[in-house]
Structure formats: structure tokens, C-alpha cells
Amino acid sequence: MRAVDPVPDWGTLPRMLLDQAARHPEAVVIDDDGARTTLRDLLAAARRTAAGLVALGVAPGDRVAIWGVNDPTWVVRAFGVWLAGGIVVPLSARCKGLEAAGVLGRTGVEVLLTGDGPPDAVLADLLPPVPGLRHVVVPGHVGSGGPRLAASELLAAGAAAAGAVEERALAVRPDDLCEIMSTSGTTGTPKGVMLDHAQVLRGYWDWAEIVTLGEGDRYPVIAPFSHGFGLNAGLVACVLRRATMLPVRVFSPGTLMALVSAGGASVLAGPPTLFHRLLEELDRGAPEVTSLRVAICGAAAVPPSLITRLVERVGLERMINAYGLMEGTVVAMTRAGDPVEVVAATAGRPVPGIEVRIVDDDGKDVPAGERGEILQRGYGVMRGYWDEPGRTAEVVDEDGWLHTGDVGVLDEAGNLAVVDRKKDLYIVNGFNVSPAEVEALLLREGSLAQVAVVGVPDAVSGEAGWAYVVPGEGASVAVPGLLAWARANMSGFKVPKRVVVVDALPVNANGKVDKPALRAAAMGET
Structure with missing residues (x-):
């Protein structure tokens, strides 16, 4: 049902x-x-x-x-x-x-x-x-x-x-x-x-209904319309439900209070840091917020104390946690009546029409409470990658299961917690970054023979990219110049936070670049 x-x-x-x-x-x-x-x-x-x-x-x-x-x-x-x-x-x-x-x-x-x-x-x-x-x-x-x-x-x-x-x-x-x-x-x-x-209509109709987005709501859309969340859970969802979107051209923390207080926002989506900032501004004497009723986080661990403070200080009706991905639209969401502990630690249960499994490296289901790769099946699974049937077959198997590359745990009640990523991706300010893509772009600058990019924890952006580069034969690498080229030729969130020039990249026993060693080295310097 x-x-x-x-x-x-x-x-x-x-x-x-x-x-x-x-x-x-x-x-x-x-x-x-x-x-x-x-x-x-x-x-x-x-x-x-x-x-x-x-x-x-x-x-x-x-x-x-x-x-x-x-x-x-x-x-x-x-x-x-x-x-x-x-x-x-x-x-x-x-x-x-x-x-x-x-x-x-x-x-x-x-x-x-x-x-x-x-x-x-x-x-x-x-x-x-x-x-x-x-x-x-x-x-x-x-x-x-x-x-x-x-x-x-x-x-x-x-x-x-x-x-x-x-x-x-x-x-x-x-x-x-x-x-x-x-x-x-x-x-x-x-x-x-x-x-x-x-699938877009059904996925975001259901998303909006669980969120209780509707006519009379005012919803700042901070995520870019070019991103799946901004386009579908923002632009499309507002028209679906006749809610009023407040398009945010370029978001900065300083504009947050204007959106929520002067803008009368009733629904707000973002990472937990966004809501921490809201409470900090209130503690500093910002005008009280009375309109906000629903807050939405995306598959992030939310401190229970944050939810409690938002309820007590702002009058928040619900904090919603959710999990989705570009290839699978909406996968799981918490529901009304879920206890604080469930919202804080999980992304809730699968949405109607979506099945979720957790499997080990051999593709076998693991018991409740154990880690494994998240597999998803149902109407929300993409039609495939454009003009790339081979890459599509790598992630969508013959039974229709999407292999997400994310690592998760299902509890006894069916709540899904996303705990890690199998894929070699890192996230900068909410944007997925592919090390391989950044490496390919940096090599186009012309002075490099090899590049290896790793993501490491960062206090400001969540994670940040570090690029280890080997100069080409007869070339020298000026780090400021390389970073200036990167800023001119790639999105800001893809630009490495730091470039380290090395004579050679470490390799493992199979002859591949030893990225765990590079990541450990980077974390040792932070």
C-alpha cells in the first residue's frame, strides 16, 4: 500500500x-x-x-x-x-x-x-x-x-x-x-x-508529499537548478505542489537570515551546518524565526541536539533526513512520527515503489545491522547513461538493481543509514567530485606528466581535494600558476585546495597509484 x-x-x-x-x-x-x-x-x-x-x-x-x-x-x-x-x-x-x-x-x-x-x-x-x-x-x-x-x-x-x-x-x-x-x-x-x-513526476510528487510541501509554502532553492536536487526537488517540486520557490542565485552564509526571516521561508533544505549556522545567528541576536516548519537534510548524520534545539528555538515541526542519487532519484526518507534518533542517524525507509538491499562483495544480502553496498530497484532507477550502454550495464544489473557504490546499513525496522562510499569520490560543499575528472583536466594544462587527486577531510568544506603532481620531462611546475589555470578552467569546487609537487607517485603491488598512501600523507599534513 x-x-x-x-x-x-x-x-x-x-x-x-x-x-x-x-x-x-x-x-x-x-x-x-x-x-x-x-x-x-x-x-x-x-x-x-x-x-x-x-x-x-x-x-x-x-x-x-x-x-x-x-x-x-x-x-x-x-x-x-x-x-x-x-x-x-x-x-x-x-x-x-x-x-x-x-x-x-x-x-x-x-x-x-x-x-x-x-x-x-x-x-x-x-x-x-x-x-x-x-x-x-x-x-x-x-x-x-x-x-x-x-x-x-x-x-x-x-x-x-x-x-x-x-x-x-x-x-x-x-x-x-x-x-x-x-x-x-x-x-x-x-x-x-x-x-x-x-519517473521525475512520481519521484518528486512523493518527495513533496512526504515533506508536506504545498501551496502557501515559501521554499528557498539553494541547490543549483543544474543539480538533480535543485532542479527536481526544488524547481519541479514547487510547480507540482504550487509552492513558492525563492531562487537563490549565489548562496552565502550571510544571506541565510534574510532568506529565513525576511523571506518568510517555511521549508529549508541543506546540510546540518546550515542549520547550525541558523542557530548561531539567533544566539547572536538575529531576528527570531517564526515561519520555518520543515527542515531537510540529505543522508547526513544529524546531531539529535540540533533537532531538539530547532524544535525548541524555532518551533520546527519536522526535520527530515533523506537519501537519493542522480542515478536513482529518491530512495529513502524519514517519515512523520519518526523518533529523533531515527532522523539523526538514518535516511529512513525506502519510498513507495523502491526496493533496497544491502549486499556483500559477492552480491549476497547481509543481515540487518551489517555494512554492505546499497542496491536499489524500482521506478526511480535511471534509464541509463546517455550513449554508454556498457557503463550502464556496469551499475544496473540484469535484474534491474542499481549498484549505487554507497555503503549502508539497514536496521531491523528497515531504516537505511548511509555510512561510506565505495566509489573513489569526495564531496566538497555538497558537490560530488571525481578525482579522475580533476586529474584529466589538470593534465590538459600541459606541464604535468602524472596527477593523482585524493579527497581528505576539511573543516570548512567537509572534504577537499589534494593534487599530487609529477612534472613533465623538462618542465617545472609553479603551483600558483597551476592553481590559477585550474580556477580558470574548472568549477571552483573541483579546484584542488592544495597541490603537492613530487618526483614520482607511490604505487602498490599491482602497479597502480597508491591513493590510500597519498591520502594518509595528506591527512598527516592537515
Whole structure:
């Protein structure tokens, strides 16, 4: 029996928006510092974008990339792509030219929509030539010409194609892809996770119902729209449930109180450090918070004292812990009525329609309370990696089980605790980082013969990357210059915190780089 009400029979994101706008046209779904967007407004603007894309030759199933910070334009463009029958390929606003070109080339993107980026960042100015990329739409303040179109030109081009949008939107099927999300991998090349309309609708309808997100809620979306959580548990969930999203362009701890107090936030998602900071600000005399009712953490250990203090000081109704991953959407969540100890130590039980197993290295189930790899099966498992059936088969077995690479424990009641990672990834400020990807990028700088990157604990960012580098023959490595190159060519969270120049990398008995030795060396210096 489902523990939540079933998702309405929309089937696709375009039909969901059309129905919501018809039934609730005045519901406010975006509040951008006082500038409000209703469902009627969102649909009208998305239709204009969709018509422009059709005029540019975007066909059903074509990939359209979106780059920029969280703002209303991003929301409009996402729904515009979906109304036109296209597939959204999000690009992180932090990514630089080389990173973006790789994603665009691998997914065959022909149209790139760029908006406002972080301060002083314009992706179109950093982008090397990308085969197949026909159009780059840029903000009005950025020069157009050639393959570049101003945003106003996109909308003007759509005037002749406006009549085709409704037909396109209604032709989209539930099993059509809606997103290709980039995810870090251990091979050096990010993979494209394919998700379809039906699984995104069901996954985040259920997520929102368990969270109790609904009309009247005000929800700051801090996670980037280019990330699975920001896009689906933020942008999509708010439109699904007619909640008001407060898009956060660039988050800083100093803006937290303004979001929660002046912004009237009722739902807030983030790591435990975010909520510690909230309490610290209150202790320093910040205005009292009365609107916040639900807090959401992601598969993190939450001190019970933090939950208790939030309930006592802020009047919090619920702290929710949850676990999901790009390849598997939503996997497990705590529920209303769970005791503090369960919320603090686990991500709760699997959501309806999802099965979870814990297995040993031989693929056999382990007893409750023992560690093993988390396997997941159900509607939320991705359709595969874009154009990479071999890599898909490595993680989704013939019985449909997704091998997550995460290590977990199931207790007797079925609560899942995520305790470690099998994959060679580390997390910087909430972002997964692939050492192999960083290594591959650093080697493109030109002065290095070998690179090995490891993640080590860090008091500020949770974990940080350390790069051990061997100079190329006849080359010398200037660490400040290498770091400057890295900052110019890769996302900030991928830039190593420290670079160590060595004559040779240690190897193990199998001749592979001995990363445990490097990690131990790094931790010995911290």
C-alpha cells in the first residue's frame, strides 16, 4: 500500500504545467525578491521560449542545454524546453569552457541557452568550438552575432511557430526523456544520467508529499537548478505542489537570515551546518524565526541536539533526513512520527515503489545491522547513461538493481543509514567530485606528466581535494600558476585546495597509484 497519495494522471511535465495553470492560474510559484510569477505567467513565458526553440529547429527529443544561476529565466527555459518536446541538459553555473564543451559534445546539444552567471562570468566567452552546436542564446547585455542570438531574438523568432507549441507539448510521452544530468564518475569523464518524465513526476510528487510541501509554502532553492536536487526537488517540486520557490542565485552564509526571516521561508533544505549556522545567528541576536516548519537534510548524520534545539528555538515541526542519487532519484526518507534518533542517524525507509538491499562483495544480502553496498530497484532507477550502454550495464544489473557504490546499513525496522562510499569520490560543499575528472583536466594544462587527486577531510568544506603532481620531462611546475589555470578552467569546487609537487607517485603491488598512501600523507599534513 502506498504511504502517499498517487501522483495525478499527468504523465509528463508539459501536461502537469498545462493542467496546473488551467486550474490554479493565480498560484505564485516564483518570488524573486518581490517579483512574483504565477502559474499563468510561467506557462505564457514558457510557451514563448518553446516557440522560439521550435523556430530554431529544435525537434522532439533534441537536447537543449541551460546555463546560469538560479533565477526565473532558468525556470521558464526549462519548461520551454519540455513544452517543445526537448530534453534539458543542465550545465552548472560554476563550470568553465572546457567542462561545458565536453558535456555539450557528448550529449549532442545543438542549442545552448545561457543566462546570467556568477559575477564576471559569461560562458559564451569561455566556450571553445563545439561540433554540432548551432545556436548560443545569450543575455541582452552580451554581444550577439554569428551563432549567438540575444534572448530577445529567440523570442521574436518564435512568433511564427507559436501555434506548434501545444501540439508538441501534448505529444510528449511519459517514457520520453526529460533530463540528462551530468554526474561525476571514477573514469575521468562525467556521465549523462537519463531520466524520463514519468519517473521525475512520481519521484518528486512523493518527495513533496512526504515533506508536506504545498501551496502557501515559501521554499528557498539553494541547490543549483543544474543539480538533480535543485532542479527536481526544488524547481519541479514547487510547480507540482504550487509552492513558492525563492531562487537563490549565489548562496552565502550571510544571506541565510534574510532568506529565513525576511523571506518568510517555511521549508529549508541543506546540510546540518546550515542549520547550525541558523542557530548561531539567533544566539547572536538575529531576528527570531517564526515561519520555518520543515527542515531537510540529505543522508547526513544529524546531531539529535540540533533537532531538539530547532524544535525548541524555532518551533520546527519536522526535520527530515533523506537519501537519493542522480542515478536513482529518491530512495529513502524519514517519515512523520519518526523518533529523533531515527532522523539523526538514518535516511529512513525506502519510498513507495523502491526496493533496497544491502549486499556483500559477492552480491549476497547481509543481515540487518551489517555494512554492505546499497542496491536499489524500482521506478526511480535511471534509464541509463546517455550513449554508454556498457557503463550502464556496469551499475544496473540484469535484474534491474542499481549498484549505487554507497555503503549502508539497514536496521531491523528497515531504516537505511548511509555510512561510506565505495566509489573513489569526495564531496566538497555538497558537490560530488571525481578525482579522475580533476586529474584529466589538470593534465590538459600541459606541464604535468602524472596527477593523482585524493579527497581528505576539511573543516570548512567537509572534504577537499589534494593534487599530487609529477612534472613533465623538462618542465617545472609553479603551483600558483597551476592553481590559477585550474580556477580558470574548472568549477571552483573541483579546484584542488592544495597541490603537492613530487618526483614520482607511490604505487602498490599491482602497479597502480597508491591513493590510500597519498591520502594518509595528506591527512598527516592537515
